[in-house]
Amino acid sequence: MQIPHEVTARPDTGLYNAKLGIWLFLASEVMLFGGLFSAYIFLRMGAPDGYWPHGLLNVPVGAMNTAVLIASSVTVVLAWASLKMRKFSQYKLWMGISILCGALFLFVKLAYEWPQKFDHFGAFIKPEALAKYEPLLGNKRIEEENKKGGAKIDPRVEISGHLHEVVIDASAADKERLDAFLKKHHLEAKPDAHHPNLLAVEGKHLTPGVVEDLARLPDGTLKAPGIKLKTFVLALDPVNADPTNPESDKPHFWYKGATEKHGEIQVEDVESWSAFAPKHSPYFAVYFTITGLHGLHVLAGVLIMLYFWLPIEGGANMFKRNPEHLANRVEVVGLFWHFVDLVWIFVFPIFYLL
Amino acid sequence: MTDSHDHGKSAAPAVPHATAAAADHGHDAHHDMHLGLYLGVGAFLLVATAVTVWLAYVDFGSRAANITVAMIVASIKVGFVAAIFMHLKGEKWMIWKILLFTIFFVIGLFMLTYLHWADPIFGTTHSHH
């Protein structure tokens, strides 16, 4: 029982079934990403001044990934054209490159871009404590600059960088549990130089996630957490290390990691803190959600393209039996792939540049 | 080269096989021409990406203006991907109809949620102007 118009077009519409099907599906995907982008717009407009960050993402890496995806868009359409011209080895070449590009995109995202953020620490300072951290925030100078006109510079409400050390009050803690925890995460604790009754915990792997787990350590009873965080000591990001430098007013192309300069934040002055994880702020929430969902689509595209590339029944082996059908399949996955590229063309400037 | 025909049963009036074959051959020449176009557009998109990045560091006076410029460049890039790579240029009217309504609805979603945010009841805590 053969469904009509699977391979040859229906005369009055000029379409074969799967082509219509994929465009309908892409229409729904436009609405899906549209919903996410409308969330972005809504959250960004609703963010108070200073609470929507700029320049936190690595632009050269993002731009390179953009180029990789654009290249793969070109190669997938060349793969389809090769099939229409019945040039099989050319098809395998171009399709293979597309698959590799897609895989590279995912690799860069999952092996560098995302993990790098989970290492990065950020703390929003309470509004009433902002004046106290003026040396790290430089808001007075920003006020002066904004009076001069031109594009407004946002006030700074966050201090970020790499955690170097966290000072804790462990007097009510279960010592055994604490020691086991420190050992497991290769951390060292010694009495704090300024407050000998407090412990300064430091180590190479002191990520915000580890500090969160540390803060949740019980004291053996369920009454209250045994560990109280007191102070964060961090290697500051350039904008907090040198806030009054005019260079810090705007984001720059080359990505600069944390500097050597250390800063201290008292936990009582902090509104909220975490790694640059989804829960850090609405910006990261929507960044991870959109790039995550987009990444899932990239993965799906890579897998389907791989299916059409491998020498299997529904894949490359179809070339001998019914090359037009295979060409249609590649056209359909190509349309999907171009849509994925399209979304990224919007995502890149919106998150990395604006 | 093997021509492909729909060997399955088709309920539509069958297009004469000769025409299908001719269309197939005609198509080859078509694709040879297009290879250059695809590569050319690809190169254009890579350049446009570099331009996007460069423009991001140019101050156009206000945040709104910076955003507008970036979105215009992105839209141009998207237009080329859609028109050339996705063959929307020359695509059937049925597809265009579906897409036009979709674009209308997604812009409606953006604009009406924005309108709701921008037009609150006067004088309550919602007011942010």
Next chain:
Amino acid sequence: MSTAATTHAPDDHAHAHDDHHYDPGFWRKWVFSTDHKMIGIQYGTTGLAFLMFGFMLMMVMRWQLAHPGEAVPVIGGMLQAIFGSSAFQADANGIRGVLTADGYNSFGAMHGTIMVFFGIVPVAFAAFGNFVVPLQIGAIDMTFPKINMASFWCFFISCIFMVVSFFVPGGAAKSGWTSYPPLSGIADLGPLNHVFMNGQTLWVTGMVFNITASLLGSVNFIATIIQLRAPGMTWMRLPFFVWAQFVTAFLLLLAFPPLEAAGVMQLMDRAFGTSFFMPTGLIVNGAITQWSGGGSPILWQHLFWFLAHPEVYVLILPGIGMVAEIIACNTRKPLYGYKAMVGAIFVLGFLSFIVWAHHMYMTGMGAKVAGFFQVTTIMISVPSVILVTALMLSLWGGSIRFTVPMLFATAFLPMFGIGGLTGIPLAFNAVDLYLHDTYYIIGHFHYVVAPGTIFAIFAGVYHWYPKATGRMLNEFLGKMHFWLSLIFINGIFFPMFLQGMAGVHRRWYDGGATYEQLITPVIHWNNFMSVSAFLLGLAQIPFIINFCASIWMGRKASDNPWDATTVEWDTPTPPPHGNFIKEISVYRGPYEYSVPGADKDFTPQTEAPRSDRPPSVGVAGPIATHAH
């Protein structure tokens, strides 16, 4: 439920070109079938089961409303054993089975969710659509049969999530079918709840699967209707039911994704602590919460209602389509205003995307945005009225046969009319400020879906059951089902308008007992409505008996027991794999009933014109079709 489908075609002709030796084995035939008819039946039986489940949830709620604080009689103990102590408790005398506030809220949220997404849409859109649409357009199946199967199983997975959610600690989702944050962001996340296996998280996950199933299904419907129409089946010869399903599929395709995005965001809020919807400085139980803040509860409302408004048209349009078919068939005359109805249904579908914020008049909207939505909402009443009016005018001058489907289809008209007309005042935000969240709203939308769509579904079941099973449903039981349902369903929902206008709030779990002094004149209606609900439940028993028993004991049906014109009646009963035993060509419009000069009072679409007589009105034959 099993159909009478056999593994070989009843008409086993040598020249039949369907696969009459098609025998895929038990699993591929009954469970993992790609045949649209089997998938339709799977959706139908699952959907009807959920409609019944949702009805039972409502009956427990209605007991509580009429007798707040009293244990549910007879089955109270059993309910407490099944649903656990978050939903039910013992009363002061130790009698078990009193619905708690949390229990009431969870039953209410799940009643809404189940009826809308697991009852009506699967039955009216997916079940009837899958079974009837390919047959009506003369196709052998949907364009993508495997995706069709995938869509059903994705739906089935979503059903499992919803059912399981009742039995986890804390019970099912209880933040309303609308799932508004911040409540839905913090619900079921306490120390006694599991991080994933809690009611609200399971609800969101189930909705994501349900939406995915809908999206897969709607792609199939649209592609099939565009690509697989038989020769001669031009657009304006389509039965109105196909048009209705076509527009409904577009509504599902384009309106659902923003809710899927919002569902993902709510899951992120719950599982990863993000603040998409959680506002800054949220205080729960006196303590400040751990979210970073900066989120917007209004954002959820926008994304939810962007779907949920087109969703209500998804709920009604297939019903209108079914009623149109049944009215034309049982008045023995064409539909009045077919072209106007087609135009109206497109305008309705289009406008439905830009009216959603009339559900949000209480969110502090300014004059511009409120004015915009009031205007579009009033505009959308026009095509609705056109549809109902055209159907009513279709009765005029007809030779009406009050078969059971026709009884339900005729009753649909005034019932939907009441539902629609009571919606008009709500379009104005000044009126809505008072009526929002009252029982007036509940009365309004239930009139549209309950004596509206569900009556249309019943009409469709009685109408197409013979085609699917080869048996007629019993007429006497059908009439009993109809009259009792009509009386009792009005008994439940009409007093709601009275209560609503008096200010009775829609989610009071004690039926307003706490505010009795404010609503004294109307609180007594609770008892009346609850008794009506119980009797309505009893009135479904003849239907259930009829539905199940007629498969074996019903009068055998011919291929076309209703003498209808549309193509689905030109197949064997029940249709075999491949649907048709001859090539299908369409020669005329869908409602050629009582054509002057014809030899019978109906002329099927697929009947070739006689060569010795000039063609009857509207015939153009299959060749001149591809102009469209």
